[in-house]
Amino acid sequence: MPDLVALLFGALIIGVFSYERFNKATYGGRRQLERLVDLLTPDKLRARKVVFHAYTFYALTMLMIYFFLCAYAEVIPYLGGPDIVSDTVGASQLPTAPTDDADSSTTGFVPLPNSDSVFWAQPLSSETGPSEKRNFLDIGIDPSISLTIALIIVGLAPTFPILQRFEDWMRSAAHRLAGIPTRVIGAGEDLQRNSIQIRDAGDPGNDIPKNSLLIPRGHWERITHYSTAAEGQLADPQDFHEDLDLIFAISSWILDRKLKLANASQREEFDKLEAALTRRRDVLLLELDEKSSYQAGETLSSSEHSEATLEAETPHEGNGAAENSASREKKRASWERLAEHADHLADDLCILLALYVEHEIIISEATHKRSDKNTPSSVRQQILAKEKLEAFLSDLLNEHAGPVHSRSHAMLTILWSAGITILLAVAWSIFPGPYESALQSGTPGNPYWRALGYATTSFNSFCIPIIIALALRDGARQTHRWRNMSQSHWTKKLPQALLLVFISWAVATLFIIGLVLWRSAIESGGWSENQRTVWTTLRSSFEYNAPTPLRGAVLALILVVLLDAASTMSRSAVAQKTQAWSRGWAIRAAIIMGLCGGATRFLTSWASALNRSAEQPQLDAIDHGLIAYAAIYSSILGFLVVFCIAEALQNQRRRQSGAHAKASQSTGHTPAKSRTAAS
Numbered sequence: 267m268p269d270l271v272a273l274l275f276g277a278l279i280i281g282v283f284s285y286e287r288f289n290k291a292t293y294g295g296r297r298q299l300e301r302l303v304d305l306l307t308p309d310k311l312r313a314r315k316v317v318f319h320a321y322t323f324y325a326l327t328m329l330m331i332y333f334f335l336c337a338y339a340e341v342i343p344y345l346g347g348p349d350i351v352s353d354t355v356g357a358s359q360l361p362t363a364p365t366d367d368a369d370s371s372t373t374g375f376v377p378l379p380n381s382d383s384v385f386w387a388q389p390l391s392s393e394t395g396p397s398e399k400r401n402f403l404d405i406g407i408d409p410s411i412s413l414t415i416a417l418i419i420v421g422l423a424p425t426f427p428i429l430q431r432f433e434d435w436m437r438s439a440a441h442r443l444a445g446i447p448t449r450v451i452g453a454g455e456d457l458q459r460n461s462i463q464i465r466d467a468g469d470p471g472n473d474i475p476k477n478s479l480l481i482p483r484g485h486w487e488r489i490t491h492y493s494t495a496a497e498g499q500l501a502d503p504q505d506f507h508e509d510l511d512l513i514f515a516i517s518s519w520i521l522d523r524k525l526k527l528a529n530a531s532q533r534e535e536f537d538k539l540e541a542a543l544t545r546r547r548d549v550l551l552l553e554l555d556e557k558s559s560y561q562a563g564e565t566l567s568s569s570e571h572s573e574a575t576l577e578a579e580t581p582h583e584g585n586g587a588a589e590n591s592a593s594r595e596k597k598r599a600s601w602e603r604l605a606e607h608a609d610h611l612a613d614d615l616c617i618l619l620a621l622y623v624e625h626e627i628i629i630s631e632a633t634h635k636r637s638d639k640n641t642p643s644s645v646r647q648q649i650l651a652k653e654k655l656e657a658f659l660s661d662l663l664n665e666h667a668g669p670v671h672s673r674s675h676a677m678l679t680i681l682w683s684a685g686i687t688i689l690l691a692v693a694w695s696i697f698p699g700p701y702e703s704a705l706q707s708g709t710p711g712n713p714y715w716r717a718l719g720y721a722t723t724s725f726n727s728f729c730i731p732i733i734i735a736l737a738l739r740d741g742a743r744q745t746h747r748w749r750n751m752s753q754s755h756w757t758k759k760l761p762q763a764l765l766l767v768f769i770s771w772a773v774a775t776l777f778i779i780g781l782v783l784w785r786s787a788i789e790s791g792g793w794s795e796n797q798r799t800v801w802t803t804l805r806s807s808f809e810y811n812a813p814t815p816l817r818g819a820v821l822a823l824i825l826v827v828l829l830d831a832a833s834t835m836s837r838s839a840v841a842q843k844t845q846a847w848s849r850g851w852a853i854r855a856a857i858i859m860g861l862c863g864g865a866t867r868f869l870t871s872w873a874s875a876l877n878r879s880a881e882q883p884q885l886d887a888i889d890h891g892l893i894a895y896a897a898i899y900s901s902i903l904g905f906l907v908v909f910c911i912a913e914a915l916q917n918q919r920r921r922q923s924g925a926h927a928k929a930s931q932s933t934g935h936t937p938a939k940s941r942t943a944a945s
Contacts, residue, residue: 276416443741863900
């Protein structure tokens with residue numbers, strides 16, 4: 267199998283089989299999910315788009331590790347892994363340049379005679395010299411190494427501890443960035459502090475209300491009977507009563523499927539969870555029926571319950587006070603145990619509701635149907651039950667539609683920026699690419715290789731920082747730690763901006779330098795064992811290549827500020843925005859990127875001049891021309907990317923404004939649920 271085909275096939279293996287590893291739970295031991303953890307995999311705890319973003323981050327990280335281990339396979343034994351290379355070490359089968367004696371041998375870390383064509387100063391996809399006629403598919407990595415490393419990463423082959431611990435940490439980090447499971451746990455806890463209020467203000471406390479709200483008569487009788495029977499037996503009877511209201515209401519509406527909900531196909535994924543909750547409800551009802559001596563059609567009034575309790579507690583002949591006290595304590599403990607079970611079931615039903623809101627199975631309707639005298643009773647009760655449920659979930663529904671949980675537009679931004687970057691790179695390689703290549707290497711080169719080189723370099727320098735920055739923004743938004751860049755005070759957003767730029771620049775720089783060093787091994791035929799030469803050349807490569815991805819980090823910061831500004835615009839402001847708003851953003855971005863492109867190319871040229879002449883480094887006319895080309899290219903790219911994304915954001919915001927124009931009416935709040943014990 268050709269080297270390149272094997273490398274890509276290994277990447278495909280990781281893309282296909284890594285999802286199973288990503289979907290393993292990393293939240294074992296959490297009290298809130300210990301009863302549901304076997305039924306809730308990570309992909310069910312967040313919306314599909316959020317899970318997709320988290321998995322993309324995880325898969326890309328695993329692919330970067332895969333490519334690194336393939337290129338530098340000789341480091342695996344030093345990490346505690348198996349010696350899979352045997353007689354072949356990564357790029358060791360690369361052709362070695364013919365030499366006359368040992369003293370004249372060249373390595374990947376010795377500059378070529380022409381100082382203007384050292385490997386670290388060339389495009390990543392340039393042509394090889396005429397003395398090395400290589401097959402396009404031969405990249406110097408043995409196919410068995412590529413496939414073995416891919417199987418190790420996805421767990422289909424024995425792995426080694428360092429890689430396994432790193433995979434566990436990366437999976438946990440991806441889950442945390444996506445709010446798995448903290449988002450659902452937090453939402454469930456917020457619901458637990460609310461009361462569902464299924465009775466209207468004018469309804470009597472012990473009778474079945476006139477509006478049944480799709481709750482069967484037997485359930486209404488049980489609520490009254492259990493609450494009456496538990497009087498004097500619980501530390502917080504009001505909390506128990508509210509748990510009963512929640513259990514019977516959600517059981518009828520959700521578990522018994524009496525309330526019509528949206529997104530039926532998505533709801534099917536939670537059938538096992540609903541079945542488990544239904545079984546637990548039935549068991550709880552059997553225990554409560556037995557404990558309270560409930561019979562269908564019979565309910566205890568408060569006076570009857572008081573008389574029964576007094577009679578049960580009156581000392582009988584031959585019974586001592588100690589026996590009566592022990593009996594009362596035992597009875598009280600059994601009621602407390604049942605109340606605890608009811609509380610756990612109510613908490614889990616709140617998690618179910620939070621999941622259904624997250625997956626848009628329960629949505630807030632802009633307008634509700636109004637019933638009149640001719641409306642059938644079942645339809646009227648359906649409308650009233652939906653209003654009660656939305657009132658209970660009002661905070662969660664409003665929060666789910668709020669700015670923190672609104673669409674981040676990360677995927678839209680990545681697709682637009684990557685598409686424009688690659689198209690502009692290919693167009694630039696046609697003109698004026700030949701002139702820029704002639705200034706840099708002395709020859710225009712092959713147009714196809716030149717286009718590939720420009721596209722690869724532009725993707726690494728611009729797209730990777732943008733992807734990293736947007737991933738950081740999404741993760742911080744999900745954990746409520748992101749400060750809006752267009753609204754926050756400069757003392758809060760400046761550290762955030764610097765951290766964003768630094769991390770995105772650092773990751774892209776590591777990626778670029780790794781590719782440059784790997785390319786040097788391909789062209790020079792192996793790695794030198796002289797550590798001093800290695801670090802010297804690594805320093806030179808860093809000085810030459812590090813300034814370039816800084817342009818992508820600056821462009822990523824501009825896009826993040828643009829996304830934050832667009833997310834905070836009101837609907838009326840969106841309607842008033844015209845193309846001039848997009849042009850304004852694009853012109854400012856073009857100016858900033860032009861200055862950044864010229865400055866970073868100046869640093870690159872200065873580093874190259876230092877390596878040519880450390881005593882008196884000077885920039886010549888060629889360097890000035892390359893600085894001008896970099897400034898022009900960066901300016902054009904910044905204008906096009908920002909303008910197109912600004913227009914796309916405006917278009918989506920206008921459509922969302924039209925779709926949700928009537929969804930802002932208030933549903934009111936429910937009183938807070940008491941969790942304090944009675945004194």
